[in-house]
Every structure is written in structure tokens, then in C-alpha cells.
Amino acid sequence: MNNHNIKVTNFTNLDAVTYPIIKLIGTIDYEVSVSCQNQTDKNVYLTLNDNSNILITTNVIDNKFKFLVELQRGKNQINIKFCCETMGITLEYFSIKSENSVIPLYVICEGHDGYFQAPPWENNNVESACKRITLCSKLLQCVTAEKLYEHSLGRKTFCLDGDCQVFHSGLNYIEARNMSQVELWEYIGREIMKSELACENKKYLAFLSCTRYWGENYKESMKTHEELLQITQAYVALGGGGLALFGTACLYTWPESFEEIILRFEDQALVDRTQFLDDSCYRGTVGACFSTTLGSVLHELYHTFDLGHTEDGIMSRGFDNIYKVFTRPQSTSHRTNSSHDMTKALTDKIEFKEEFESDSLVERLQNENKRKGYTVISKYEEEVDDTFLTRSCAVLLCYHRWFNQTTSSRQCSLLSFDCFNKLIKSTSGVRVVEIRSKNVELVLYNWTFEGRILKFSFQIPQDVIISLNEDSYIMFVEDTVGCILKEEFSI
Known part of the structure; x- marks a missing residue:
């Protein structure tokens, strides 16, 4: 007799994916029976490819379970066991080669040894850095696929062009430590595009080895993130065009191996600000x-895929809580003190009051990090997952050329915007239209067209035009084959 119905809710048997790390979620209808072998064991067990050595356990919380699984190439037989019941599901992982892909890079400046800042118990050599960057790049593939799946757009994601590579920069590390974020972004970007790695069909996810936080200059009076950045050299977190560039002051918080991922997210140890940068969105x-910096990488990488800012979600400040995608949910009725503390540490929300004054892309990237004030809002109860993509962002990625490996970059269409009549035309069919603010590219209005019957023209509604009260805005359009129009217009 089947007493416990085990059901995987986000995959079906024989599904296939093009990325190696997946999130597996499901439910268990639990019914105690005298035939149960162990009524006190509330754990769920997962084995991969009938290998008893590959065993993952998790708890059933509110009749739900969540696993993070690293698939092997080919077909993977996954068995999930709870109490006296077992269910199996077969999933296939195959990697693909794409002309449009992302290259992870570890950038070592001239004169630097490549060792990133870390506590003495952490491995911080070049090999370790590349392992952490490669692993977490795969996590971002997983997040992206799941977020598009949530919008019923399939499990599309970007393609990685191999493991993390070392890129030796001609920029001296002392000089790099005295440059601004924008200067670093421009300099490294130019170097890459003059190197043998240069390719118009590649985007680069790069990390600077020489970032340095000077903890000896920390004072207890320093309360804001901006103040901590003033004692951090070669700090950068900027993305746009073909490059997303980051510092490595918190790379030591990232896992080096798959087995560490959940443990790293759940690490409640406090950051010693006299030694290391606290880049935790004031959670400490x-x-x-790990959650904030990994989420920041995803946010900036999405800028290279042409996403603008949104009021909520990943393209706002939702990226701080990327841990929610991977970690096990906390029961609201059976939370222990330790789990309550962990949830509190991760879910204190921050409201930022921001001012943006720049016009150009580079100035926008620079000013994204200016925070004029902040308020901590304590919220201990279980929250909804705020690591979402808005509909227009999800559809934009769905039709983006970096997410459609069979679409040749040479395929094009005629895409135009008549500013006087506010009329958009595409010979391939319009898919996404956004009106963005000029300063920080905040999406103010958006329209998506997802049906099989193509929409070859679209006119901005008159009531929307009347509501626009700034001098100029950005019109963003994407069509079926991934052609993009981005144009400033005036009212």
C-alpha cells in the first residue's frame, strides 16, 4: 500500500537540460501506517545513478522538499526515498556549443600573485579562485533557467564557454587599486577586446584578483556600505555591454566544491569587519x-544581456536574497532558534533611497552604487521568494540571442522606431517593448507579445505618452530573432 505519495513538481520524467546543476523540488503526501519501517525519520534521501555513495538528504518541511543536484552528462537516474516509499525520475544533461556564450575570467594584474584576500583557513590561490568562479557561474545558469521556467518559457539559459580562464592584465595591481570602478571596467574591457579572447559573440564574466579591503582602517562609526568601500581598493561590481566585472573581496565566502554550496549559504558566522569586507546588504x-555577492553578479551579468532595472526582483534589490533559490525553506510553525536566527540574518530587508544623475552607460554604472540613505526593516516571518524576473525581463531573455543557440547571429530583421508617431515596426515580429528612464534605465512601461501570430507593428498608447513628464526616455525593443533597438526619444 502506498502511504506516502512522493511527487517532483518542477521536472517530469525524461526532461533534458543543457546545464549541470539543477534544483529539484517536490511534495510528499504523508500518511502514517503500521507498515512504515521508521516513523520517526522525516528525512528525504536522494541517490544519483544508483550510486549509494552519492547520497543527499534534506528535511520535509510543510510537506515540501528541495534538492540541489549535480548531474552527469547523459541520462541520470534519480531515486528519492521517504520512509518506506521510493520514486524514480530520469533526467538528461547534455552540454551544447554555442557561438554566443559567456567566458568566465580570473583577471590577474601585473605584479600581483593572484591570491585573493581570504582568512588563513581558506584556500585562496589561483586554482581555488577559478574553481569558485566556475561553480558559481553554473549556479547562475541554474537560477536563470528556473526563473524562465517560472514564466512557462522553458528552461533557457546562457551557455558557458568552458571553465574559468586566467587572464593576465598588463595593468599594474598598485595602479588598479587606485582606479575607480568605471576606470577598471573600461580598462579591463579594452584589454580583453585587444586580446586573443576578443570576439563579438562572447560576453565576459571577470573577477579581479587584487581587490583589497584595509580592515585596519575600519572604525566602529562606519555604518554604511559606502563607508566600507572607501577603505576597499579595486572594488568593482559593474556590468554592461559585453563585460561584467567584479572584485574579489568576498570570493572567500563562495564554495569551491558542489558539496559546500548549501553550507556556505547557511553560514551564520559574523564577518569580522576589522579583517574583511562586509558586503552582505547589512546582514553581517x-x-x-555569499548571497549578496552572487546575486550581484547575476544582476550585473543580466545588464550585459540588455536588461534594465525594475521596481522589484532580481533587477532591483531582490538579488540579495538569491539564497532562497537554493536553500531549504524554513517552516513557520516549527522553526528552531538556530534556524530562526539564520532566517533573521538573511531576511532583514533594506530599503534604499537612491539618487541617480548620470546619462551615459558608464556614468549609470558608476552611480548605481550611490546610496544616500538606508533603513533596515526587520522581518522574521517566512517571505515569498523575491528573486524573480518581471515578465518583460523574462521574455526579453527568452528571445535574446545568447539564449537561443540555434539562432545565428547573422539572422537579422528590419527593426525601426518612428519617434514622431511613437510607432515600432519589425519584419520578424515585435516581442518586447519597454520605456525606460534615461538615467538608470528603470523600466516604466512594458508590453510583451508572445503569441504565434506575429505582431509586426506596435504604437505606444496615447495615455502612456501623456503620462510621461520627463524631457527624454529610452525606447527598448526586441523582436523574434533577437534584434534589439535601443534609442533615446523625447516627448
Whole structure:
């Protein structure tokens, strides 16, 4: 007799994916029976490819479970066991080669040894850095696929062009430590595009080895993130065009191996600000540092895929809580003190009051990090997952050339915007239209067209035009084959 119905809710048998790390979620209808072998064991067990050595356990919380699984190439037989019941599901992983892909890079400046800043118990050599960057790039593939799946757009994601590579920069590390974020972004970007790695069909996800936080200059009076950045050299978190560039002050909080991922997210150890940068969105723990910095990488990488800012979600400040995608949910009725503390550390929300004054892309990237004030809002109860993409962002990625490996970059269409009549035309069919603010590219209005019957023209509604009260805005359009129009217009 089947007493416990085990169901995987986000995959079906024989599904296939093009990325190696997946999130597996499901439910269990639990019914105690005298035939149960162990009524006290509330754990769920997962084995991969009938290998008893590859065993993952998790708890059933509110009749739900969540696993993070690293698939092997080819077909993977996954068995999930709870109490006296077992269910199996077969999933296939195959990697693909694409002309449009992302290259992870570890940038070592001239004169630097390549060792990133880390506590003495952490491995911080070049090999370790590349392992962490490669692994977490795969996590971002997983997040992206799941976010598009949530919008019923399939499990599309970007393609990685191999593991993390070392890029030796001609920029001296001392000089790099005295440059601004924008200067670093421009300099490294130019170097890459003059190197043998240069390719118009590649985007680059790069990390600077020489970032340095001077903890000896920390004072207890320093309360804001901006103040901590003033004692951090070669800090950068900027993305746009073909490059997303980041510092490595918190790379030590990232996992080096798959087995460490959940443990790293759940690490409640406090960051010692006299030694290391606290980039946790004011939450103060090592796990929150991992969550915020990984989410920041995804946010900036999405800028290279032409996404603008949104009021909420990943393209706002939702990226701070990327841990929610991977970690096990906390029961609202059976939360222990330790789990309550962890949830509190990770879910204290921050409201930022921001001012943006720049016009150009480079100035926008520079000013994204200016925070004029902040308020901590304590919220201990279980929150909804705010690591979402808005509909227009998800559809934009769905039709983007970096997410459609069979679409040749040479395929094009005629895409135009008549500014006087506010009329958009595409010979391939319009898919996404956004009106963005000029300063920080905040999406103010958006329209998506997803049906099989193509929409070859679209006119901005008159009531929207009347509501626009700034001098100029950005019109953003994407069509079926991934052609993009981005044009400033005036009312």
C-alpha cells in the first residue's frame, strides 16, 4: 500500500537540460501506517545513478522538499526515498556549443600573485579562485533557467564557454587599486577586446584578483556600505555591454566544491569587519555575503544581456536574497532558534533611497552604487521568494540571442522606431517593448507579445505618452530573432 505519495513538481520524467546543476523540488503526501519501517525519520534521501555513495538528504518541511543536484552528462537516474516509499525520475544533461556564450575570467594584474584576500583557513590561490568562479557561474545558469521556467518559457539559459580562464592584465595591481570602478571596467574591457579572447559573440564574466579591503582602517562609526568601500581598493561590481566585472573581496565566502554550496549559504558566522569586507546588504554574516555577492553578479551579468532595472526582483534589490533559490525553506510553525536566527540574518530587508544623475552607460554604472540613505526593516516571518524576473525581463531573455543557440547571429530583421508617431515596426515580429528612464534605465512601461501570430507593428498608447513628464526616455525593443533597438526619444 502506498502511504506516502512522493511527487517532483518542477521536472517530469525524461526532461533534458543543457546545464549541470539543477534544483529539484517536490511534495510528499504523508500518511502514517503500521507498515512504515521508521516513523520517526522525516528525512528525504536522494541517490544519483544508483550510486549509494552519492547520497543527499534534506528535511520535509510543510510537506515540501528541495534538492540541489549535480548531474552527469547523459541520462541520470534519480531515486528519492521517504520512509518506506521510493520514486524514480530520469533526467538528461547534455552540454551544447554555442557561438554566443559567456567566458568566465580570473583577471590577474601585473605584479600581483593572484591570491585573493581570504582568512588563513581558506584556500585562496589561483586554482581555488577559478574553481569558485566556475561553480558559481553554473549556479547562475541554474537560477536563470528556473526563473524562465517560472514564466512557462522553458528552461533557457546562457551557455558557458568552458571553465574559468586566467587572464593576465598588463595593468599594474598598485595602479588598479587606485582606479575607480568605471576606470577598471573600461580598462579591463579594452584589454580583453585587444586580446586573443576578443570576439563579438562572447560576453565576459571577470573577477579581479587584487581587490583589497584595509580592515585596519575600519572604525566602529562606519555604518554604511559606502563607508566600507572607501577603505576597499579595486572594488568593482559593474556590468554592461559585453563585460561584467567584479572584485574579489568576498570570493572567500563562495564554495569551491558542489558539496559546500548549501553550507556556505547557511553560514551564520559574523564577518569580522576589522579583517574583511562586509558586503552582505547589512546582514553581517558570511552566508549573507555569499548571497549578496552572487546575486550581484547575476544582476550585473543580466545588464550585459540588455536588461534594465525594475521596481522589484532580481533587477532591483531582490538579488540579495538569491539564497532562497537554493536553500531549504524554513517552516513557520516549527522553526528552531538556530534556524530562526539564520532566517533573521538573511531576511532583514533594506530599503534604499537612491539618487541617480548620470546619462551615459558608464556614468549609470558608476552611480548605481550611490546610496544616500538606508533603513533596515526587520522581518522574521517566512517571505515569498523575491528573486524573480518581471515578465518583460523574462521574455526579453527568452528571445535574446545568447539564449537561443540555434539562432545565428547573422539572422537579422528590419527593426525601426518612428519617434514622431511613437510607432515600432519589425519584419520578424515585435516581442518586447519597454520605456525606460534615461538615467538608470528603470523600466516604466512594458508590453510583451508572445503569441504565434506575429505582431509586426506596435504604437505606444496615447495615455502612456501623456503620462510621461520627463524631457527624454529610452525606447527598448526586441523582436523574434533577437534584434534589439535601443534609442533615446523625447516627448
